Amino acid sequence: MSQKVQGTWNLYKALSTTGNTADLDFLLLLSSMSGSVGTATESNYCAGNAFQDAFGAHLRSLGLPGVSLGLGMVSEVGFLHERPDTEAILLRKGLHPLTEEEFLQLVDGAITTLKEDKCEIGDIGWGTRHYMEGHILTGLELHGFQKNRDMGFMRGMVGLEDPRFTYIAGAFAQAAETDSENVGTNGKSYPRAIASALAKNESKLVPDEELIGAIATVVIARIATLLLVPPTQLQASTHLADFGMESMLAAEFRADMFRAFKVDVPFAVLMAKGTQMRTIAEAVGQGLLLQK
DSSP: OIIIIIHHHHHHHHHHHHTOGGGOSOEEEEEETHHHHOOTTOHHHHHHHHHHHHHHHHHHHTTOOEEEEEEOOBOSSHHHHHOHHHHHHHHHTTOOOBOHHHHHHHHHHHHOOOGGGSOOTTSTTHHHHHHHHTEEEOSOOOHHHHHHHHTTOOOOOGGGGSGGGHHHHHHHHHTOSOOOOEEEETTEEEEHHHHHHHHHOOOSSSOOHHHHHHHHHHHHHHHHHHHTOOGGGOOTTOBGGGGTOOHHHHHHHHHHHHHHHSOOOOHHHHHOTTOBHHHHHHHHHHHHHHHO
């Protein structure tokens, strides 16, 4: 937070104090797509980037050539290049990485705004232009997701569920050859097998075998997509620890389960050595019954 918020503000105030803002050719803020779509467990980083994105628009509203470049995943150099395990996780999630050359091209495009193109107060469209010109968002390229889907792996992406990205999500969905058939139940949507088993479950607290089995099928498909392994390699008795479940994978899988079922599976359960696919299915089943 302090580097991005206070650092950005200090730089701007230093330029303003010396009267150099009028001579600026550009003021580039390196932000992240997480400022727009969010990242689980990194609220401080997301907030810092969101500030930079808003500050880029603020600079434009003052007629200054400021721009916040929201970067997605950058490979080959930097943080991820030094941490191949983290990069592998993001690639499994279907994120499309930027190469070093593409990154430099984006920077070049962001700082080549001519002075006469600045958004001046009073211009036609000034009320909205500074939002568009002050923030360049990258990282929502869906090539990686398309590749995974062509391989038979289906997974959600929080960005595609955001109303602001309706057009992107619509185009991506329209390109899909098949869509899972869901059934609405109590204002929620579940796969048909889960909806049917949920309706027939007699206990209000304990999921029966039919419901556990139906949920386990979805759980296995989701974790298989996250790990990019064939679902046939996983069984209800498979332990998550057998596939190297660590904190980042667990956080992503937990978010995926919540998006699918609106049930929060405890982090401690996902990280426990004895947790099986069936354990997750039972926890989700209990959560669904409590929502009925």
